[in-house]
Amino acid sequence: MSSVQTTSPETRHPVRDTPLLVALDVDGTLLLHDGSVSPRVLEVVRQLEALPHVTVVVATGRSTVATLPVLEQFDLMTPGRPVVCSNGAVTVEVDPTADGGFGLVDVVTFDPAPAVSLIHRELPEALVAVEEIGVGFKVSTPFPDGELWGEETVVPMEELLADPVTRVTIRDPSSTPEEFSALVERMGLHGVSYAVGWSAWLDLAPEGVSKASALEQVRRRLDVEPYRTVAVGDQRNDIEMLTWAACSYAMGQAPAEVVEAADRMTGTVEEDGLVDALEQVLAELA
Secondary structure: OOOOOOOOOOOOOOOOOOEEEEEEOOOOOOOOOOOOHHHHHHHHHHHHOOOOOOOEEOOOOOHHHHHHHHHHHHOOOOOOOEEHHHHEEEEEEEOOOOOOHHHEEEEEOOOOOHHHHHHHHHOOOOOOEEHHHEEEEEEOOOOOOOOOOOOOEEEOOHHHOOOOEEEEEEEEEOHHHHHHHHHHHHHOOEEEEEEEEEOEEEEEEEEOOOHHHHHHHHHHHHOOOOEEEEEEEEEHHHHHHHHOOOEEEOOOOOHHHHHHOOOEEEOOOOOOOHHHHHHHHHHHHH
């Protein structure tokens, strides 16, 4: 992780040499939809991270197990780097000496039983998974290949709902994203935060928890001023983050409500939209 620049007062720029936090989503932003990395995206992230007053913070819905390989791809596995996982319910710091490569900073849990029971009554065939930090997921039924990272352990529904958890994922392979979104809206879930993904996929998190809530805590720990925050994302679970940042970009493939939440719109992930966004950051802010 970059350290704060120690420029003398005489040569220090009044804005650009002060700490800058750049929060980046993973899937559809840093990574292409097939999980690969564009060389141009890799290069611009490295340029930004090379600046001593800039801290790049990955903020994702992925679990820690699924996130750390992304950090390795971008050479971001530097000790002490904060990483926001599980849509804000889990914040870790990179620690190459620790088991799993990270140390826990903050974990927020909730009782999954009321919301999951309500959803299960409406969608009895839906797949349910609860996250095990650093391990994988406990699941009601195996998920389609490639959708969950880490170990999958099939357990009875009673065990899934027995203890407080950081995140619950609901997957309904028989529904379209539109049908699933409409059903979730009709149910009126209470006591949780939720985000509907690109498919018939629902993530439940503790109420009030989002990427933004976790990033605010990171910002304070790094002593970054609120006006020196940037965020880039592409999905509904990025809306709070994009609103939180002083300067935010929606990727070109983002749904309309995500674009509306952002200050600016860049190209799609296939067009290396993150490159255009971060080149603007380099020119204007960094």
